[in-house]
Amino acid sequence: MNTVTTAAGRVRAVCEFCGRQSRPVVPVDGRVWLLDLPRGWSEAPYSPTFTHDDGSTGSLWQCPACVRRLHRGEGLTSRAYAAPAALPGGEASPRP
Numbered sequence: 001m002n003t004v005t006t007a008a009g010r011v012r013a014v015c016e017f018c019g020r021q022s023r024p025v026v027p028v029d030g031r032v033w034l035l036d037l038p039r040g041w042s043e044a045p046y047s048p049t050f051t052h053d054d055g056s057t058g059s060l061w062q063c064p065a066c067v068r069r070l071h072r073g074e075g076l077t078s079r080a081y082a083a084p085a086a087l088p089g090g091e092a093s094p095r096p
Ligand SMILES: [Zn+2]
Pocket: 015, 016, 017, 018, 019, 020, 062, 063, 064, 065, 066, 067
């Protein structure tokens, strides 16, 4: 998942690489707003209606640590593609 909604109705961005979560921010139009995140977080913009392989929708997020690794030239693999997780409800997508 690329975001987690808290019980208080706030939203945490989830790093697409390591799964680290940001502090909760007040969603704008139901989504995380990049400028509300702490310095260093980065966004891979997607349409809010775009659905990823893991069932999450909208933009992908990268935590400051992973952004630094990317800038150093490391090739990081998105969790969505590295380890497709079974979706709640049993709709696991089979992989070749
Ligand atoms: Zn990360």
